[in-house]
Amino acid sequence: MPTSETADGAAAQALEELGLLVLHEHSMESLVQRVVELTKVVMPGHGEASISLLVNDRPTTAVFTGDLARDCDESQYGRGYGPCLHAAGSGEVTEVVDARVETRWRDYAQRAVEHGSLSSLSIPLPLGEGIAGALNVYAREPAAFDEESREAGRRFAPYAGVAVANMFAYENAHALADHLQVAIESRAVIDQAKGILMERHKLPADRAFQLLARISMQTNSELRLVAEQLVATGQLRGMPRRGEA
Structure with a gap:
């Protein structure tokens, strides 16, 4: 797991790159894809990241860095509940410390273990009216997230949310x-x-x-x-x- 100093440095570099992304040089998909790739730089756990969106209450995975994230997202959509949907819908940071003993969303947690995710962190994204979302990290290790990595995620997510919201506004305007x-x-x-x-x-x-x-x-x-x-x-x-x- 990265040290606090390493995590802070990675987060600072990722935040700087996010701030330099230019809307007219990116499609919606390429911008959001870069956001989740930067998330992998920031967060621990040898996992994969995704951004799940609720557009008029319809869930979808906008982008993902690997099959693990996509499969875990889609397992929740089919059930109508799970950590990423809870984070997007409630606005609460939602962590699964060890999916093997998780009592919330028990059948989803079992599927997550089968997919290879033993812990996860879902951070709500500030988007706009009619759109909610979460930045999700699915780790292959249990208890992958410490306070430093949670703080890095909390610092990172608002910038990611602004980038996604701005791109929605940009494309809607066009x-x-x-x-x-x-x-x-x-x-x-x-x-x-x-x-x-x-x-x-x-x-x-x-x-x-x-x-x-x-x-x-x-x-x-x-x-x-x-x-x-x-x-x-x-x-x-x-x-x-x-x-x-």
Whole structure:
């Protein structure tokens, strides 16, 4: 097990690297993957790490460093309880000192032993509304975590949580911008198509829109695609002859 001085040095280096991660240079997956890799540097126990997330109460493992962490996470999801879910849901640091004699979540603990994890530490991550998470370390030794390593984990987790939360916000902002751009482009092409119909059939704006909507339903096509076809080709499948609109 690392000495206090060694653990502090590893934690300081890991925290420094976390602070240097640049959002636009990472996908969600690559950023979170680096977080769990740094966790292995900080924590003892010859184990594996993961980040489990509860998004609208649905659990998933965002990333993991090895099969041990993935298998232990997923054993909890199938049961609906366990240390990582407890930490994420309650906001409490949750430690299993020796899974062989653990009385909480007994059937999960037995599976953890079978997978090769004799102790674990799950630290809640500060994320955002609708999202909860935990940084998990599954060790192959019993009683792998001493006070120094617990403190290192507690110091590390908030930085990890901020990195994950910021990346969610960053990706959500990009997704929102993309949706807004699509909406703007759709509105523009639909207005163009309405203008063509208004000119061609001498229709008021509301009747022109109703005609586009009717053809959209008849052809089982998105309204935007119907409008794009008319703007691009001047033709529209199902278009009524002049005077029939």
